[in-house]
């Protein structure tokens with residue numbers, strides 16, 4: 001019996017590496033891995049359904065489910081998670097000292113529907129009373145002018161959204177003070193390069209995120225794994241096989257990270273960060289599976305619907321293949 005040969009698009013992460021190098025096999029599948037950036041992967045997945053198995057933006061995927069036209073079915077493998085307190089950048093010379101000061105400001109975004117932006121808008125509203133309609137959103141490419149939206153969205157009437165001027169990038173607009181801030185999953189180049197008037201809204205974003213986690217127990221989910229729906233109809237073993245393999249691959253990455261004899265990532269203070277995260281979040285901080293993540297997924301779907309991105313409130317169980325919602329035991 002030969003295995004299915006399936007294309008597999010995902011990021012180059014420690015938690016996926018064992019699948020790429022063959023230490024973990026996916027039952028019944030010979031993967032053809034492609035390690036891509038989120039921008040390229042999601043554009044090709046959502047515009048052209050280019051891959052058999054693909055990491056997917058939780059937001060873009062939720063839109064496709066809410067619209068009743070999902071080309072992929074998700075598996076509760078959360079390939080990207082992040083506390084997005086890190087992801088709000090501001091001009092430090094525009095009177096922005098606290099979240100409430102964002103009201104009336106012009107904030108750049110690459111796309112309204114990016115998962116990181118859904119989380120940031122939700123947290124700003126829930127925690128600080130700053131509504132999406134309090135801000136003027138300016139949409140454009142970060143480093144390339146004229147970025148297209150990968151999914152067209154119809155925003156609620158009270159949302160003000162402008163397109164960045166033709167030929168302008170958000171990085172240049174932020175650097176020149178033409179926008180007051182930027183929200184997005186990737187840091188803007190001018191911040192990375194140390195622009196003297198560009199900083200973070202939450203200057204101590206680790207403390208802000210820790211406080212948020214203590215109160216909410218939410219570690220935001222950005223990306224899921226998806227498999228082409230037509231393939232699952234033909235081969236219903238695929239979702240559970242993928243969940244099993246990706247869970248095993250993540251476990252190997254965690255074991256390596258905890259082997260601190262010679263650190264596995266090129267970064268100081270790894271042991272200290274591991275201890276800090278364990279103290280805050282317990283022994284499985286980056287959990288896969290629906291059961292451990294229902295509250296986080298529910299919060300995301302609330303935000304997604306209230307921000308007008310899904311035309312109806314999708315239920316958590318609708319996102320994932322039924323075979324990944326339960327497991328056998330001995």
Ligand SMILES: O=C(O)c1ccc(O)c(O)c1
Nearest residue numbers: 038039042057110114185
């Ligand atoms: O589509 C994007 O631009 C994009 C970039 C980075 C991410 O992590 C992401 O979720 C989306």
